[in-house]
Amino acid sequence: MQVRAEGPRSTQREEKQLENSIDVLINQVGDLKKSLASFIYKLENEYEHLTWPSVLDSFALLSGQLSTLNKMLKNDKTPLLRNQVIIPLILSPDRDEEIMRVTEGRVPVFSHEVVPDHLRTKPDPEVEEQEKQLTTEAARLTPDVALKQIQSLNKMCSSLLEKINKEERESESGGLRQNKSTFNPADTSALVAAVTFGKGLSNRRPTGPGGSSVGGQPNSAGMMSSGPTLQQVQISMGQNQQQMSGVAMSQPGQPGKMVSNIKTNIKSASMHPYQR
């Protein structure tokens, strides 16, 4: 552990600055913790009527707080915290109420068991061991081989990067395209007209005088640009066909063949205001 004792020359000003920034950090971490807790609470207790916008709000709040925290740490005025040293002065196996309070009940004692975990600044010994192995291995490589490996790695990285960028561009433009048209208002109208009035569905619309108030009224035909099928209405032999009681649509004679019946353009007919 590197220990750099605070020189007697460190001015009071520096100390104050450190204290101030620590206070700010504590406040910000506290805020972050609060919003995390409330979000978790929301997820656990209000999931029944949790709305997606409110989840998004929570996310936005968290990410905002995290980025302020990061900015704060990188700020010029914040002293480099890594240069500060914390030394445990007393270890005790006894329960410490003050620690309990400060850590909100997470750390009950400040003993030799927990201190190495909480105050650790270096990797685990096993990790350190592995790292050492890697370093010696690297040292054994000749500069030539190392250079080659570096080059091939760079090549791989750049090609990978290119692929990722390309993918990103494509999905972005794809997303944009999707955003532009996931639906078509004209289709909505056509579909609603179809389920409500049968518009565009049937060639067997009765063409009796007066028409029906339900179903495409003749004079409305001009209003809709889509649905050309509507304007073609067949005069079928339907009238007498339907006299036969209890005859299902599977009634032979008419199927398919009906298409060959006279087609008329109702639009032209409807243009006549006195048509009856």
Next chain:
Amino acid sequence: MTDTDALRNAKRSTRIDAWCGYTMEAPPVSAMPVSGGTINMMEYLLQGSVLDQSLESLLHRLRGLCDNMEPGTFQDHEMVFLLKGQQGSPFVLRARRSMDKPTMPWHLRYLGQPEMGDKSRHALVRNCVDIATSDNLMEFLLEMGFRLDHEFVAQGHIFRRGSMKIVVYKIFRLLVPGSTDSIEALSLSYLVEVSVVAPAGQDVISEEMRNFAEQLKPLVHLEKIDPKRVM
């Protein structure tokens, strides 16, 4: 989190007990013959559509937003019948049968004139009567004097969220009248409908529906569409 109301409202729920197995137990007999059903039920409706290529995104979002039930699919054949009087507008009835579950009861539906209401109401409202029936419905309607006006096949997905029913389906035209063997899609979009059936006067529901519709934006814009506008 079961929602019996929604189940009751679900399209295919049936209360025809004449098909159930009989026991020798005497059924409860009320003082008066039950002649009833639920009077004055209203359907609250929002409609929109989604293009075929965005269907998957919509379904994905619905799976996330809706109640955790088996996502259902359906394929129905709807026939619309008219009964004409001497004057006035004809009486319209809709008969639906499930093509993929042929043993299901047929579904007969009456829909009243849609009320747009004012701006404070966010959904279209119309009177509705839903009846489960036996499979000779078509023959019966013809006997009553109804005539088949048009028919279509609806095929798609159904979701539920609380008392809301969400259906996403494609409409097919029948190439040969009466035969569902050869059908042709009407458009390159799926119709999306959010509906609730509730007793009259519960306009709060429309608020809930609007909030739900907000969450499907910008994928789908669900609106109260005045049918007269699209006629």
Next chain:
Amino acid sequence: MGVTCVCQMPVAEGKSVQQTVEILTRKLELLGAEKQGTFYVDCETYHTAASPMGNQGQQGKLMYVMHSSEAPLSCYALFENGPCLIADANFDVLMVKLKGFFQNSKANKIESRGTRYQYCDFLIKIGTVAMGPSARGISVEVDYCPCVIVNDCWNLMVEFMQSFMGSHAPGLPSVFSNKHESVYSPADTMVQYMELLNKIRKQQQGPVSGIR
């Protein structure tokens, strides 16, 4: 339910409807039949309000909407010699909506109410048929629960009916005529009731026997 036969029991000479019903139920109880609550079947008549355009065949056609305590959430709609639709109770609501086209002739409402008996595998319902306050006749329904094929149990049913109706046991009901080997359905029972109630309505028997 199984194969069911609905028939009329004539009022015994010199007796009222009620007295005849009592004689009949006493016979059943002596046989060992157990009382099991009550039952009803009602039938409302609708006629077309105005003849639909170009549809002369519809004129004068009557439609019946029936309910039965055996299936209290269902509703049966039928035409004479026509199809019988089984629907849920919302069908009644629909008929209200349809009142511009089909009118309920309230005066023609006819119903049968009475006691339900069980005797081994048989269900027997003895009902007083009434229009408004006046009793018009007696209906007897016998349901042989274990069987749904008419041909397989008709003889047994006749034998059973003779045991308490004597010579008034009916012949083969007309709905059975095309049902010999096919599965019997609840709608067939309603058709029989409809025919029976119509017959009784038309009988306008001379002395209407007062209170039921």
